[in-house]
Amino acid sequence: LKDHATGQRHSVYVAGGSKSVRTHLSYTHDDNDAIIKNNRYYKRDMLRLNNDIDISKYLAAGIDLSFIHDKEKTPADVSGYFGGIGGFVDFYAWDYLWPLVWSDGRYAEGKSGQNAYAEAKNPSFNKNENTTVKAKFSLILTPLEGLKITANFSPDYTWNKGKRYVEATYWTHLDDPNRIGGYFSGFSQTDVTEIRNDGNNRTKQLFANYDKKFGKHSISAIAGYEDRREFTEWFNGDRKKSQITGYPYISMVPDTYDNVNGGVGVNYAYQSQFGRISYNYDNKYLLQANIRRDGSSRFHKDYRWGTFPSVSAGWVISEESFMKNVKTWMSYLKLRASYGELGNERIGNYFPYQSQIGLNKLLLYTGTAINGYQCSYPTQYVIDDISWETTKSTDIGIDTRFLDNRLSLTFDWYKKKTTGMLLPLQIPRYLGFSNPNVNAGDMNTKGWDLELGWRDRIGDFNYQVSANLSDYTSRMGDLKGTQFLGDQIIQEGSEYGEWYGYQCEGIYLTQAEVDNHAQLNNREGVGSLKYKDISGPDGVPDGVISPEYDKTLLGSSSPHYQFGLNLLGSYKHWDVNVMFQGIGKWTRMRSNRISEAGSSTMWGDWCKKGKYWSALNTDEENARAIYPRLYDPAGSYGETSDYWFMNGGYLRLKNVTIGYTLPTSLTNKWLVKNLRFFLTGTDLLTFSNYPKEMDPEASNYAKPLLQSYIFGAS
Numbered sequence: 001l002k003d004h005a006t007g008q009r010h011s012v013y014v015a016g017g018s019k020s021v022r023t024h025l026s027y028t029h030d031d032n033d034a035i036i037k038n039n040r041y042y043k044r045d046m047l048r049l050n051n052d053i054d055i056s057k058y059l060a061a062g063i064d065l066s067f068i069h070d071k072e073k074t075p076a077d078v079s080g081y082f083g084g085i086g087g088f089v090d091f092y093a094w095d096y097l098w099p100l101v102w103s104d105g106r107y108a109e110g111k112s113g114q115n116a117y118a119e120a121k122n123p124s125f126n127k128n129e130n131t132t133v134k135a136k137f138s139l140i141l142t143p144l145e146g147l148k149i150t151a152n153f154s155p156d157y158t159w160n161k162g163k164r165y166v167e168a169t170y171w172t173h174l175d176d177p178n179r180i181g182g183y184f185s186g187f188s189q190t191d192v193t194e195i196r197n198d199g200n201n202r203t204k205q206l207f208a209n210y211d212k213k214f215g216k217h218s219i220s221a222i223a224g225y226e227d228r229r230e231f232t233e234w235f236n237g238d239r240k241k242s243q244i245t246g247y248p249y250i251s252m253v254p255d256t257y258d259n260v261n262g263g264v265g266v267n268y269a270y271q272s273q274f275g276r277i278s279y280n281y282d283n284k285y286l287l288q289a290n291i292r293r294d295g296s297s298r299f300h301k302d303y304r305w306g307t308f309p310s311v312s313a314g315w316v317i318s319e320e321s322f323m324k325n326v327k328t329w330m331s332y333l334k335l336r337a338s339y340g341e342l343g344n345e346r347i348g349n350y351f352p353y354q355s356q357i358g359l360n361k362l363l364l365y366t367g368t369a370i371n372g373y374q375c376s377y378p379t380q381y382v383i384d385d386i387s388w389e390t391t392k393s394t395d396i397g398i399d400t401r402f403l404d405n406r407l408s409l410t411f412d413w414y415k416k417k418t419t420g421m422l423l424p425l426q427i428p429r430y431l432g433f434s435n436p437n438v439n440a441g442d443m444n445t446k447g448w449d450l451e452l453g454w455r456d457r458i459g460d461f462n463y464q465v466s467a468n469l470s471d472y473t474s475r476m477g478d479l480k481g482t483q484f485l486g487d488q489i490i491q492e493g494s495e496y497g498e499w500y501g502y503q504c505e506g507i508y509l510t511q512a513e514v515d516n517h518a519q520l521n522n523r524e525g526v527g528s529l530k531y532k533d534i535s536g537p538d539g540v541p542d543g544v545i546s547p548e549y550d551k552t553l554l555g556s557s558s559p560h561y562q563f564g565l566n567l568l569g570s571y572k573h574w575d576v577n578v579m580f581q582g583i584g585k586w587t588r589m590r591s592n593r594i595s596e597a598g599s600s601t602m603w604g605d606w607c608k609k610g611k612y613w614s615a616l617n618t619d620e621e622n623a624r625a626i627y628p629r630l631y632d633p634a635g636s637y638g639e640t641s642d643y644w645f646m647n648g649g650y651l652r653l654k655n656v657t658i659g660y661t662l663p664t665s666l667t668n669k670w671l672v673k674n675l676r677f678f679l680t681g682t683d684l685l686t687f688s689n690y691p692k693e694m695d696p697e698a699s700n701y702a703k704p705l706l707q708s709y710i711f712g713a714s
Contacts, residue, residue, distance in 0.1 A: 076119070
């Protein structure tokens with residue numbers, strides 16, 4: 001890994017036109033290197049053109065075009081070091097524990113044939129190239145005052161080209177450079193895969209807006225229709241066991257029985273009708289009602305449509321006459337309330353109500369020869385009556401401003417009930433299908449959001465301070481008798497994805513404790529983890545640790561008390577913006593990549609003397625030990641338990657920007673209206689319980705903690 005990587009962005013904006021035509025043109029080029037040496041890059045070009053055209057007094061048009069082309073190269077990532085759960089953790093740990101490369105540049109074995117360094121350095125790669133062309137054509141008709149009719153047509157085309165090349169890579173022993181010791185895991189042969197993915201979607205919209213004011217009364221209405229149709233076509237060609245290295249093209253690889261070609265085409269359609277009406281009396285009483293009816297081709301025709309209404313009301317109390325006496329300190333006060341329903345149909349499978357046939361290659365022996373034959377098979381268990389997942393939301397809020405609008409406060413409390421949740425239903429394995437999605441359950445969510453702000457001016461110094469804090473809890477309701485077990489559970493009464501496992505009572509310190517305590521498999525010993533015996537077949541502890549009776553709910557796996565702080569200031573030509581963000585409480589499982597002995601150089605805990613139980617320690621040292629003994633004869637360390645939990649909350653200095661705008665007296669001489677230079681730093685400081693190299697925002701801690709610095713002019 002490099003200690004830094006560079007990137008650049010260049011943008012050009014041009015605007016012009018006449019009385020009836022207005023045009024905006026922009027172009028942006030991105031070119032980013034990566035911290036993996038010689039094996040990763042990302043480049044992107046973006047072109048956007050916007051045109052607004054006045055055809056007549058009653059008719060206008062809009063033409064918007066955009067073009068995006070990007071290219072990316074990454075390591076082949078056979079073992080998941082650069083994106084999987086292990087991620088860069090192994091990069092930091094392995095160099096200290098297992099040899100990765102010999103002094104003459106030859107690859108060493110690494111850890112049992114796994115070597116993150118060799119995977120990053122060898123010629124294997126993934127390449128992806130994407131081209132997207134989007135357009136939006138609009139006609140706007142204004143036949144009457146207050147009435148506007150708009151028609152939009154938006155085509156979208158994408159082309160994707162991918163290539164994956166894995167080159168056979170071997171390791172040698174230190175004292176025998178001429179003999180192959182073995183091939184690295186996932187790199188025992190040279191394989192080439194080519195992928196093509198083309199798609200398009202077309203969206204048509206027609207809607208009318210009407211706005212009218214009668215004295216203190218204002219009415220606004222909208223009615224519309226939307227139609228969206230998508231088509232995606234995908235193809236891949238796979239060739240294995242090439243005898244030629246350094247030439248990543250499938251035409252050079254022989255066609256053998258285990259080569260695989262594949263392809264599929266998918267259609268998808270979506271329609272909506274919607275309407276909204278709003279009423280405003282003297283900016284004091286506000287009322288809005290909405291309704292939409294959505295249909296999706298993902299569902300059978302008898303269950304395809306869903307209707308989702310919503311209504312909201314607001315009362316600006318500060319506009320009432322009885323509030324005049326408090327205007328000196330309360331500038332604004334508004335109460336809000338709303339109720340709405342929203343549908344979800346994104347379930348991953350485009351046609352769960354239809355039987356689908358898959359084609360593949362079946363390998364059979366003909367004598368001693370292996371031959372491939374075309375075969376077909378059903379791919380999914382059909383559910384006819386699957387339909388929309390519906391979320392019903394209630395929200396009550398308040399907006400206030402005090403002291404001549406300098407101090408502001410916004411608070412929302414909300415409650416959501418999701419019914420007909422689309423969840424995978426467990427079916428018998430002998431059916432041979434994956435678990436199908438069904439409308440299996442309900443979920444209840446309660447939460448709140450709080451925002452505070454202060455803005456003021458002292459001479460030439462302007463400043464703003466804003467802070468936000470939020471939290472929510474989602475708890476499962478009726479699941480129609482089903483439950484989804486695992487490290488994280490979904491069952492009636494639990495939180496969504498709540499941790500599920502054993503309660504740990506510490507470490508066995510004496511043989512007497514081992515002899516007199518329930519065990520998982522009777523192989524535990526002094527220094528092993530001690531799990532709590534919660535229950536048994538008769539509802540009381542039975543002296544045996546078993547998953548049926550002793551696993552229990554261990555608490556929320558969701559982040560809680562998410563917060564942010566934003567500081568802005570400006571003084572004459574200078575400006576500064578500082579943003580903090582974080583999470584107050586987040587119960588996360590310490591990955592074995594963090595805790596295990598092999599990661600001690602990064603985590604710095606388990607292998608340190610006095611940190612773990614050892615027969616070489618004194619009784620006092622073992623009583624203070626944080627970790628169990630290194631050897632796990634019972635194989636119990638991998639069981640989910642609260643012993644491995646950590647608070648994943650963090651505080652991060654997310655962004656700092658300092659800018660300077662040149663005086664107009666200087667820029668006017670250059671025919672420049674405005675010129676600002678800025679320096680931005682991202683992820684500059686992080687305070688957390690994670691290893692210093694790990695990003696607490698990344699999934700499974702698999703990404704390194706990176707800082708970025710941007711200098712630019714605009």
